Amino acid sequence: MIGAGFAGLWTALGAARRLDELAVPFGKVDVTVLSAQPFHDIRVRNYEDDLSSCRIPLAELLDPVGVGHVTAEVTQIDSAARTVTTSAKETYEYDRLVLAAGSRVNKPDLPGLREFGFDVDTYDGAVRLRQHLEALAGGPAASTAVVVGAGLTGIETACELPHRLRELGMAPRVVLVDHNPLVGSDMGASARPVIEKALSDNGVDCRTGVGVAAVDPAGVTLSSGERLDTATVVWCAGMRANALTEQLPVSRDRLGRVAVDDYLRVIGVPAIFAAGDVAAAYMDDEHVSVMSCQHGRPMGRYAGYNVVSDLFGEPLLPLRIPWYVTVLDLGPAGAVYTEGWERVVVAQGEQAKKTKQTINTKRIYPPRTGNRADLLAAAAPELQARP
Numbered sequence: 001m002i003g004a005g006f007a008g009l010w011t012a013l014g015a016a017r018r019l020d021e022l023a024v025p026f027g028k029v030d031v032t033v034l035s036a037q038p039f040h041d042i043r044v045r046n047y048e049d050d051l052s053s054c055r056i057p058l059a060e061l062l063d064p065v066g067v068g069h070v071t072a073e074v075t076q077i078d079s080a081a082r083t084v085t086t087s088a089k090e091t092y093e094y095d096r097l098v099l100a101a102g103s104r105v106n107k108p109d110l111p112g113l114r115e116f117g118f119d120v121d122t123y124d125g126a127v128r129l130r131q132h133l134e135a136l137a138g139g140p141a142a143s144t145a146v147v148v149g150a151g152l153t154g155i156e157t158a159c160e161l162p163h164r165l166r167e168l169g170m171a172p173r174v175v176l177v178d179h180n181p182l183v184g185s186d187m188g189a190s191a192r193p194v195i196e197k198a199l200s201d202n203g204v205d206c207r208t209g210v211g212v213a214a215v216d217p218a219g220v221t222l223s224s225g226e227r228l229d230t231a232t233v234v235w236c237a238g239m240r241a242n243a244l245t246e247q248l249p250v251s252r253d254r255l256g257r258v259a260v261d262d263y264l265r266v267i268g269v270p271a272i273f274a275a276g277d278v279a280a281a282y283m284d285d286e287h288v289s290v291m292s293c294q295h296g297r298p299m300g301r302y303a304g305y306n307v308v309s310d311l312f313g314e315p316l317l318p319l320r321i322p323w324y325v326t327v328l329d330l331g332p333a334g335a336v337y338t339e340g341w342e343r344v345v346v347a348q349g350e351q352a353k354k355t356k357q358t359i360n361t362k363r364i365y366p367p368r369t370g371n372r373a374d375l376l377a378a379a380a381p382e383l384q385a386r387p
Helices: 006-021 058-065 123-135 152-167 188-201 243-247 293-311 349-363 372-378
Strands: 032-035 039-041 055-057 068-071 074-078 083-086 091-093 097-099 103-105 144-148 173-178 204-208 212-216 219-222 227-229 232-235 239-241 272-274 325-329 335-339 344-348
Touching: 006 032, 006 058, 006 097, 006 293, 006 372, 032 058, 039 058, 055 058, 058 068, 058 372, 074 243, 097 293, 123 232, 144 152, 144 227, 152 173, 152 188, 152 204, 152 232, 152 325, 188 204, 188 325, 188 335, 188 344, 272 293, 325 349, 335 349, 344 349
Parallel strands: 032 068, 097 272, 144 173, 144 232, 173 204
Antiparallel strands: 039 055, 074 083, 083 091, 103 239, 212 219, 219 227, 325 335, 335 344
């Protein structure tokens, strides 16, 4: 398996569970996770201030179930030779491969963005942002933060920052910038008024229908020509699948994802499965998976089950998820909960916030008991009920 995020971790645990079900003798099949970090990070919480419980050592989760893990960045996949190679020039052969390398925030080649911009895309990036905020001192520019991208991550980040800056003794000003004419463009008409009110209640200014032209140490210049003095630019605009998908001899969608069938097999490439943000899988007859832990976790469980079943010529299980929800954190203003692909609001405020907190602190976590039975039980290829 390549990757140890939501899809990668649950693929590994799902594979271990399936081997156990088939009573495969220990040592007959080696299951190994290759990951750039020796951790499973609860990535969707990176907009929060306290990340103390968001990084879990892989050894705690994989050692009890007999899954190996190697800290290494995979740089090459040779699907013809059935090998993968790491940045350390180590090569691993595979009989079956599951690509679950995740996604990254899509940073364009804008002047100054890479040098002076921040993000909450990774645990390390979120820690860097926190350390930067804690080191700020005085002045309007220091207490101003500009968040670029009014999708789900950008909205959650923008809603959280005023409180975080206030806790650091600053009089906060947070500006949310997006090239779309409306914030939360993917959330639909039902949720938009709730989001707009929450942004207003949290004191977040919005600049819509405008992009970023340049970033420098003292501020950001918008495509409209407006200048915003700030020491903090947080880039949350757009995601793209891990570039390893480009090494597979298949086409990709606009997000860089490869198409998979109902069993998570990459269409057109023998012996390779894909799960999570690198895979475009139909959740029903019309809708393709989104880059989220909501889809990544079950995709991993089913990929783990199916990759072992495929290896032993056993029947595979199709993955279809008949429901879809979103729960968006709106900081002190609560949250908004929607159901269906039309994202119809069914709860908001404190009621939705409680659901979001349950998701963020319990539902998306693997068992932390270190117990093999608990880990294997949690990896069952079954769909959870709606949160």
